[in-house]
Amino acid sequence: MSPQKPLEVYQLKAMRHLQQQKNWEFEGRLALANDKDSVSVSINWRHSEFQDQIELVGPLAQGRLRIAVTPERVELDDGENRRVFNGSADVVLSEQLGVDLPVSSLKFWVLGVNDPGQxxxxxxEGFYQGKxxxxxxxxxxxxxxxxxxKMTAEKDKARIKLIVDQWVLL
Structure with missing residues (x-):
């Protein structure tokens, strides 16, 4: 029998170069919760230097939401309505989804690194950033x-839990 490979241990210093990763995508499962609500969805996130495209699909393919984020605006498309908002993605998504989804930092956190701007x-096993x-x-x-x-992010009563099933670094 061959010995089992030890689990990879989280080390921020060894991962710092990933802050420069311009293009990536992943598929996985996301759970968002606060003191009032909780939701579990499938997530497909495609990141490029100029745009984040996030697709959330509810259980049994119920409810599909496509989120497109650029530095200037956020577009939400649920298949029936397409709405465009100007301003901070974090504020827009918090208001529209009813749960905190700090996309501007999360695009670094999902890679295992801190947001270099904060x-x-x-x-x-991690870090404390932006509360x-x-x-x-x-x-x-x-x-x-x-x-x-697997990663979690917690702030006050808000909680984000992510399991990544498949990564693609481009």
């Missing part, structure tokens, strides 16, 4: 990199 405090405690429960090897498989 201060942070390193913690065991969020971000933790990485499980890592996976993708090409020559180590990327998150």
């Amino acid at each position: 201060d942070y405090i390193e913690q065991p 969020w405690l971000v933790r990485y429960r499980e890592m996976q090897t993708v090409n020559a990199d180590t990327l998150p498989k």
Whole structure:
């Protein structure tokens, strides 16, 4: 019997280069919760240098929401209505979804790194940034990199839980 490969351990310093990753995408499962609501969806997130395209699909393919984020605007398309908002994606999404989804930092957090535009405090298994405690429960090897498989982010009563099933670094 061959010995089992040890689980990859989260190390922020070893992952810092991923802040420069311009194009990536992943598929996985996302759970969002606050003191009033909780929702679990499938997520497909495609990131490029100029735009984030996030598709959320509810259980049993019920309810599909496409979110397109650029520095200037946010577009929400649920298949019936397409709405365009100007302003901060974090504020727009919080108002429209009813739960905190800090996309501007989350696009770094999902890669296992802090948002380089904000201060942070390193913690065991993660870091504290923008009032969020971000933790990485499980890592996976993708090409020559180590990327998150399971992560959580918590702020007050808001909680984000992400499981990444498949990564593609472009």
